[in-house]
Amino acid sequence: MLARTLTLTEQVAHRIAEDIANGVYPVGAKLPAGRALADQYGVSAAVIREVTERLRAQGLIQSRQGSGCTVLARTGAQGFQVSADVGLDRRQLASVYELRMELEGGAAALAALRRTEPDLRAMERALQRLEAHLDHPEHGVEHDIAFHVAIAAATHNGYYQELLRYLNLQLRMAVATARSHTARQQGLAAAVHQEHVAVLQAIRRQDPEGARQAATGHLKLAAARLNLDLPLSDPSPQS
Numbered sequence: 001m002l003a004r005t006l007t008l009t010e011q012v013a014h015r016i017a018e019d020i021a022n023g024v025y026p027v028g029a030k031l032p033a034g035r036a037l038a039d040q041y042g043v044s045a046a047v048i049r050e051v052t053e054r055l056r057a058q059g060l061i062q063s064r065q066g067s068g069c070t071v072l073a074r075t076g077a078q079g080f081q082v083s084a085d086v087g088l089d090r091r092q093l094a095s096v097y098e099l100r101m102e103l104e105g106g107a108a109a110l111a112a113l114r115r116t117e118p119d120l121r122a123m124e125r126a127l128q129r130l131e132a133h134l135d136h137p138e139h140g141v142e143h144d145i146a147f148h149v150a151i152a153a154a155t156h157n158g159y160y161q162e163l164l165r166y167l168n169l170q171l172r173m174a175v176a177t178a179r180s181h182t183a184r185q186q187g188l189a190a191a192v193h194q195e196h197v198a199v200l201q202a203i204r205r206q207d208p209e210g211a212r213q214a215a216t217g218h219l220k221l222a223a224a225r226l227n228l229d230l231p232l233s234d235p236s237p238q239s
Helices: 008-021 034-041 045-057 090-114 117-132 137-154 158-166 168-183 188-204 208-225
Strands: 061-064 068-071
Touching: 008 034, 008 045, 034 045, 045 061, 045 068, 045 168, 090 137, 090 158, 090 168, 090 188, 090 208, 117 137, 117 188, 137 158, 137 168, 137 188, 188 208
Parallel strands: none
Antiparallel strands: 061 068
16 A cells, blocks of 8 residues: 655654654753744645644643743653544544534533633634634634634633643644535535524523534534534434
8 A cells, every 4th residue: 555645734743743852942942933933844824833733732842822832742642642634534534523522512511501701702703703704714714713712711611621722633624624615615604604603692592402402513514514424413312
């Protein structure tokens, strides 16, 4: 079987990981800023974002908003990991969607019970920005993810936020795949946006089951639009 050609993200991530292992970027040091890395490797800012998420998921770096990326270890963590190649394997992508249904459905339900006014404003801002970029898949990905992150924050359960942060690369790939597909069908982006609005409305009215159903329903429809092999209805309890 022929070896698979590495993506740009994989190539750059591998080179930076090698530099970390060889001490070019020692533990405790900061990586160059995203723009500098993009210039250094001749890739886009979007590729560098995926690279840093990949390195973070491997336990090599820690990234914080406004403070850049700090090297945590010279070799990657060997604990629980989710493949970073979900955008290349339909079965893995389907598994990530299945995981997201449980994770984000539960998060939406908790958010409906615990959300504050600032939480609602954060979700509203993300959806407003998303609506303004419905026809721009790359920019839309950032605002789409911001909406899901805002829901996780509204649970006021740090573990939801940490798990979603761990899955950021997989989430980004899944969202990017879905939005790229949606952009090719006229009018579909607006319809998908209303699925997000339905989640927000249920959270706003403090309806946990409605929020859970809206979130899982949105993800099931997204999976169906990508022709992924997922069950389209919850299994009924045996009587």
